[in-house]
Amino acid sequence: MGVATRNWAGNQRCAPASVHEPVSTDEVASVVSAAAAEGRRVKVVGGGHSFTDIAMTDGTLISLDSMDRVIGVGGAEGFDVSVQAGIRLGALNDALAVRGLALPNLGDIDRQSIAGAISTATHGTGAGHGNLATTVVAMTLVVGDGSVRRIDEDTDPELLRVARVGLGALGVVTEVTLRCVPAFNLHAVETIEPLVDVVADFGRVMHGTDHVEFYWMPGARRCQVKRNTRTSAEADPPSRASYVKDKWIGENLAFGAVCRVGRRFPAAAPRIAKLIMTGASERELIDRSDRVFCSPRRVRFLEMEYGVPFDAVPDALGRIAALVESLPFPPLFPIEVRASAGDDIALSTANGRASGWIAIHQYVGAPHEAYFQGVENIMNDYNGRPHWGKLHFQSSATLAHRYLEWDVFQRTRRELDPAGTFANAYTDRVLGPV
Numbered sequence: 001m002g003v004a005t006r007n008w009a010g011n012q013r014c015a016p017a018s019v020h021e022p023v024s025t026d027e028v029a030s031v032v033s034a035a036a037a038e039g040r041r042v043k044v045v046g047g048g049h050s051f052t053d054i055a056m057t058d059g060t061l062i063s064l065d066s067m068d069r070v071i072g073v074g075g076a077e078g079f080d081v082s083v084q085a086g087i088r089l090g091a092l093n094d095a096l097a098v099r100g101l102a103l104p105n106l107g108d109i110d111r112q113s114i115a116g117a118i119s120t121a122t123h124g125t126g127a128g129h130g131n132l133a134t135t136v137v138a139m140t141l142v143v144g145d146g147s148v149r150r151i152d153e154d155t156d157p158e159l160l161r162v163a164r165v166g167l168g169a170l171g172v173v174t175e176v177t178l179r180c181v182p183a184f185n186l187h188a189v190e191t192i193e194p195l196v197d198v199v200a201d202f203g204r205v206m207h208g209t210d211h212v213e214f215y216w217m218p219g220a221r222r223c224q225v226k227r228n229t230r231t232s233a234e235a236d237p238p239s240r241a242s243y244v245k246d247k248w249i250g251e252n253l254a255f256g257a258v259c260r261v262g263r264r265f266p267a268a269a270p271r272i273a274k275l276i277m278t279g280a281s282e283r284e285l286i287d288r289s290d291r292v293f294c295s296p297r298r299v300r301f302l303e304m305e306y307g308v309p310f311d312a313v314p315d316a317l318g319r320i321a322a323l324v325e326s327l328p329f330p331p332l333f334p335i336e337v338r339a340s341a342g343d344d345i346a347l348s349t350a351n352g353r354a355s356g357w358i359a360i361h362q363y364v365g366a367p368h369e370a371y372f373q374g375v376e377n378i379m380n381d382y383n384g385r386p387h388w389g390k391l392h393f394q395s396s397a398t399l400a401h402r403y404l405e406w407d408v409f410q411r412t413r414r415e416l417d418p419a420g421t422f423a424n425a426y427t428d429r430v431l432g433p434v
């Protein structure tokens, strides 16, 4: 696999001056110190799954695809797993399963690198669960002058707290230790329910079990609710044929075809919305946690996701529903609603507050600007925080006051990367100069 200079959605690309695929922390350190000595900027690309230009550079691009090993398992209870930072989530999940372990929560896909996922505060759903970065108990970071810092809970808990979500702006993460949990299965129950009922009862629905989310196709009256409950019951996965029918044909092939029709004939979108919700099936299964959390995503889309205070979600959704009615071009993709616990990581999108997540999508090639800008305007009223890896139009001026520990992050950045070696156009815009 070549180094990604183009992201998954195809809306970002870059032409780096040089590309490096180091195999060790020492080699990363050499690349960084050489670039820093020449005043060149450095960026690491993980899986290239961010929708923003956060991983793009015209300077030195590093890929850790060759640093993808499990290093070892330790910790008082044997739950702390150290890995090289380039490992993809799918490979990590398999490696954990072999050892009887799992990550406590995951997002919708498993294609990201672990470092890319934690650097943008990638999350799943579960009102009682934090994002992936909250599982990090130690990391190795190559900082701006090329020196190597080993950070853990004992030696520097304060720095670890901040560095867990670094937006790639604090250094190159080369190794990370994750506090995992004993492997578990999930009992998945997917139902189709009236949207008004789900929204009216939002708090109870989202706290109803361990991991709850719902998908709503704008224009439809019903939504698909996914409730995943941790269980010690044996796995009872769908047959291969039914998995292919639901996940590959239903959620990808057929859905892609419907999106293409909608892009060509936008007037048909309201009927398409109903069709998509009608096509969504009710199902129930028990399977290994990561196999329930993550699904294949073949239909390309653009995405924006905002974290807002949990209780603001019903109001915000009502306003989005009204906005959608007035759009010149309809959304062809569902809105996804999730929840997560607050945390104490300076630039985590859930810092200091229990969060509700509203993710909007548009099929690639269909107009998205008016939709995304309109939703962002609504989110601004709730002090919304944009996912760092998903599209938004914010700047450091509009974001600084939304984070209680903005200054703490900036101080850390000045300490670890005083020359701005890890800056790029995205961090210039979103974090400002060092």
Ligand SMILES: Cc1cc2nc3c(=O)[nH]c(=O)nc-3n(C[C@H](O)[C@H](O)[C@H](O)COP(=O)(O)OP(=O)(O)OC[C@H]3O[C@@H](n4cnc5c(N)ncnc54)[C@H](O)[C@@H]3O)c2cc1C
Binding pocket: 008, 009, 043, 044, 045, 046, 047, 048, 049, 050, 051, 054, 055, 064, 085, 086, 106, 107, 108, 109, 111, 112, 113, 114, 115, 116, 117, 118, 119, 120, 121, 122, 123, 124, 167, 168, 169, 171, 172, 173, 174, 297, 387, 388, 389, 390
């Ligand atoms: C189909 C799809 C589904 C998604 N689902 C979810 C979801 O369910 N939940 C969610 O929260 N997000 C989701 N995302 C967003 C995705 O998880 C984030 O954008 C994530 O950052 C992508 O990881 P990556 O490895 O591709 O990182 P990249 O996009 O390559 O990079 C992201 C950032 O991490 C930095 N970085 C990467 N590696 C390192 C390193 N070793 N050291 C320092 N910095 C590094 C990069 O420089 C960049 O700043 C989804 C994206 C797609 C395309």
